[in-house]
Amino acid sequence: MVTEGAPGNETAGPGGVSPLGAGAPPFGGATSRRQMPADAPASGIGSPGDASPDRAGAGAKLGIREWSVWFGLIQALRSVSFDIREREILGIIGPSSSGKTSLLRSLNRMNDTNPAFRWTGSIALDGRDLYRQFGSQDVRRRIGIVFALPMPLPKSIRENVVYGPKLRGLRDRGALEALAERCLRAASLWDEVKDRLDLPAMKLSGGQQQRLCIARTLAMEPEVVLFDEPCSGLDPISTAKVEETMLQLKERYTIVLVTNNTKQAARVSDRVAFFLMGELVELDRTDAIFTAPRDRRTEDYITGRFG
Amino acid sequence: MAAVSAPRAIRTQQIALAALFLANLIALLPAVVVVGVLLVRGAGAISWEFLSAMPSQGMRSGGIFPAIVGTLQLVALTGFFALPVGVFAAVYLTEYSRDNWLTRLVRLAIVNLAGVPSVVYGLFGLGLFVIFFRFGTSLLSGALTLAIMILPVIITASEEALRSVPQSFREVSLSLGASRWQTIRHAVLPYAVPGIMTGTILGISRAAGETAPILFTVAAFYLPRLPASIFDQAMVLPYHLYVISTQIPYIPEVTRYGTALVLLLLVLTMNLIAVVLRARFRRRRLW
Numbered sequence: 001m002v003t004e005g006a007p008g009n010e011t012a013g014p015g016g017v018s019p020l021g022a023g024a025p026p027f028g029g030a031t032s033r034r035q036m037p038a039d040a041p042a043s044g045i046g047s048p049g050d051a052s053p054d055r056a057g058a059g060a061k062l063g064i065r066e067w068s069v070w071f072g073l074i075q076a077l078r079s080v081s082f083d084i085r086e087r088e089i090l091g092i093i094g095p096s097s098s099g100k101t102s103l104l105r106s107l108n109r110m111n112d113t114n115p116a117f118r119w120t121g122s123i124a125l126d127g128r129d130l131y132r133q134f135g136s137q138d139v140r141r142r143i144g145i146v147f148a149l150p151m152p153l154p155k156s157i158r159e160n161v162v163y164g165p166k167l168r169g170l171r172d173r174g175a176l177e178a179l180a181e182r183c184l185r186a187a188s189l190w191d192e193v194k195d196r197l198d199l200p201a202m203k204l205s206g207g208q209q210q211r212l213c214i215a216r217t218l219a220m221e222p223e224v225v226l227f228d229e230p231c232s233g234l235d236p237i238s239t240a241k242v243e244e245t246m247l248q249l250k251e252r253y254t255i256v257l258v259t260n261n262t263k264q265a266a267r268v269s270d271r272v273a274f275f276l277m278g279e280l281v282e283l284d285r286t287d288a289i290f291t292a293p294r295d296r297r298t299e300d301y302i303t304g305r306f307g
Numbered sequence: 308m309a310a311v312s313a314p315r316a317i318r319t320q321q322i323a324l325a326a327l328f329l330a331n332l333i334a335l336l337p338a339v340v341v342v343g344v345l346l347v348r349g350a351g352a353i354s355w356e357f358l359s360a361m362p363s364q365g366m367r368s369g370g371i372f373p374a375i376v377g378t379l380q381l382v383a384l385t386g387f388f389a390l391p392v393g394v395f396a397a398v399y400l401t402e403y404s405r406d407n408w409l410t411r412l413v414r415l416a417i418v419n420l421a422g423v424p425s426v427v428y429g430l431f432g433l434g435l436f437v438i439f440f441r442f443g444t445s446l447l448s449g450a451l452t453l454a455i456m457i458l459p460v461i462i463t464a465s466e467e468a469l470r471s472v473p474q475s476f477r478e479v480s481l482s483l484g485a486s487r488w489q490t491i492r493h494a495v496l497p498y499a500v501p502g503i504m505t506g507t508i509l510g511i512s513r514a515a516g517e518t519a520p521i522l523f524t525v526a527a528f529y530l531p532r533l534p535a536s537i538f539d540q541a542m543v544l545p546y547h548l549y550v551i552s553t554q555i556p557y558i559p560e561v562t563r564y565g566t567a568l569v570l571l572l573l574v575l576t577m578n579l580i581a582v583v584l585r586a587r588f589r590r591r592r593l594w
Contacts, residue, residue: 110482115405141484151475153494164483167493213479220484 061086061224061254062107067121069102069278071114076102078278079121084224089246089255091269091286093262095301099278100258104226107256108143109136125223141168144217145226149233150209152201152216157193160201160212164220179219187215188245207238214245224254232260243268262302266290274298345568352565361531366551367558369531371566376533377446377541378573381525382515384450384537385457390507392454393461397503400462401469402491421459426519428456433523447537449525456520457510464506468499501588505581512577516570518545528554544570 060083069077077099084090092100102111109130111117123130130139141164152160161180162170170176180197184190189211193204201212210230217225227246231239246255246268259265265272266286273283274295282289282298293299360370396413404410432452442448472495480494481487514520526546534541548566551558 108482110478113478113481137484137486140482145482147475147478147482149475151479153476153479154498163480163493164485167483167485167489216483 060084061126062256063122063124063127064103065122065124067103067106067123068119069099069106069111070116070118071102072116076278077106080275080278080280081121082273082280082283084254084256085271086254087250087252088270089250089257089268091265091272092256092258092275093260093265093272093301094275094281096260097277098275100275101228102278103275104145104228104256104258107224107226108145109139110145112136141220142222143224143226144220144222145228146210146213146217146230148229150206150213152204152209152212154200154202156198157201157204157212158197161215161219163216168220180215183215183218184212186218186245186249187211188241188248189215205238207234207241210234210238210242211245214242214249218249218253222253224256225249227255227257227259229259230257231264239264262290274301276301342571345564345571349561349564349566349568352559352561353568357562357565358569362529363531366529366547366555367562371544371547371569373530373533374542374544374547374566375569375573377525377527378515378544378570380534380541381446381449381453381521381543382511384446385453385514386507386511388450389454389457389461389510393458393507393510394465394503396458397462397465397469398491398496401466402487402495417459417462420455421463423456424519425456425517426522428452428520429523431455432520437524443538444523444525444527444540445538446525446534446541449521449541449543450537452520452524453514453517456517457514460510460513461503461507464509465499465503468502468506469495471502472498501584505585505588508577508581508584512574512581515577516545516574518549521546544573 062084065081066079067077068079094100105111106123125142128134153163158180161183162176165179181190184193189208192208201209204212231242249255257269269286271284272286272289274281276297282293282295289298290302357370359372361372363369400410432448436442436448436451437444476494477490480490521543525541525543527540527542528550530540530542548570551566552563
């Protein structure tokens with residue numbers, strides 16, 4: 001416990017948080033650090049207003065500090081700092097190659113699979129450094145991801161859902177069965193597939209496949225769920241179902257939603273972050289972003305003037 | 308101008324087509340002739356006795372049973388040795404290795420291994436397995452020699468099969484908290500198995516027909532019994548065919564042709580299985 005608190009303080013600087021950090025590591029550590037970058041956003045164009053919802057009890061689930069990412073010689077993210085709160089839906093919008101997906105994939109260390117990936121800065125989950133204090137497998141179990149295109153494995157529906165837990169060693173048939181049902185219900189797919197769990201997942205429609213992928217991610221019992229443009233290949237009805245599912249999931253999970261669809265961000269997000277050219281331009285409550293954006297570029301983007 | 312060149316273009320095309328067709332004919336002809344001649348001249352020898360009896364009277368009569376069994380045993384043992392090594396090597400090359408001098412060296416070795424004449428494998432097997440490791444002339448020495456010979460085929464086919472598994476399967480599996488090995492084991496290998504099997508069978512069928520590598524390592528001139536263990540010598544079809552064709556006088560023609568026919572059918576059957584497997588795999592492809 002003490003070891004968890006210590007690096008947190010280090011990152012936060014000598015802010016006199018050590019008693020708090022030692023006593024209640026995840027919470028204290030996270031809070032102390034959350035205030036730092038809000039005051040001094042590294043990019044200089046960060047979100048000072050974002051500090052305002054800094055009310056007591058709003059713990060940061062993920063703290064991102066001066067996070068920069070390179071793929072080879074190309075810099076995808078430029079010293080980004082912000083927080084993602086417990087049980088919120090944070091929408092991330094921005095034109096293509098703005099760094100949205102690079103950021104998302106940084107959050108569960110999926111970038112690690114790319115040999116050209118390099119990073120500086122830190123990302124903390126409940127105050128623990130994702131890249132220094134976790135193994136990548138552990139990170140991916142705690143922070144699940146739903147990819148842009150539905151990607152079921154060519155197995156049965158049931159096998160897809162329990163893929164993660166089974167590899168983690170859960171063997172009990174009854175428990176797996178119950179888990180599959182619970183996750184499929186949470187992903188609003190249960191009623192459509194309950195009679196054909198042994199059918200190949202590839203036989204489902206695109207929208208159903210995507211909800212199956214959500215169920216599969218939930219089966220790992222993650223704390224955070226990342227959505228990478230989850231509706232880009234779906235029709236409006238399927239999109240509505242997935243969005244509804246996300247809103248339900250918010251009760252229990254912290255959600256980060258990368259989307260090219262600003263309307264979708266407006267519909268489901270609590271807060272919205274606007275990225276441009278690898279920088280965080282603005283992060284604020286959804287209504288604020290869409291009614292009174294502080295940055296000119298945000299306004300241009302959401303009104304469709306570029307991007 | 309166009310009016311003039313048009314008939315000429317058509318003529319050129321006709322000549323080109325004829326040449327292409329002829330090339331195909333030339334490729335097809337030997338196959339048809341070989342199979343045809345063997346069928347016509349050798350089918351008469353095929354009988355239950357020919358397939359199931361021990362040779363007798365200095366191989367001038369009786370059957371070729373031990374040679375058939377020896378070939379099957381040798382081939383099975385070859386697959387047993389070559390398959391795991393080939394698949395593991397391919398997994399390492401496609402899933403783990405990055406492009407560095409070591410993997411380039413390995414790939415270069417594989418390409419060169421494929422180009423080594425089979426008689427060299429035979430001598431290599433004689434030196435390493437028969438003499439140095441003291442396995443003697445045995446099924447084991449022969450199978451190991453053949454295994455090394457077909458390793459490039461299996462590695463290349465397995466690599467291709469692994470590469471054809473979509474990258475997204477690996478991403479999904481990793482994103483669900485699987486380790487790299489779990490990902491290979493559960494999300495990649497199962498979908499590469501048909502391709503790997505196809506390559507392996509083709510490699511083994513090549514091994515089944517080879518004479519030179521088994522000449523010094525396993526083949527018995529005349530052994531009217533079945534090998535008792537993998538340290539025993541064995542009769543094998545290609546060498547048996549060589550023996551009865553060149554070494555022993557006064558053997559009925561039909562026996563020679565019959566033996567050749569059996570060998571050919573054995574190899575063709577294996578190739579057929581590989582083709583069918585590949586076709587089914589393509590049809591039932593799930594992604």
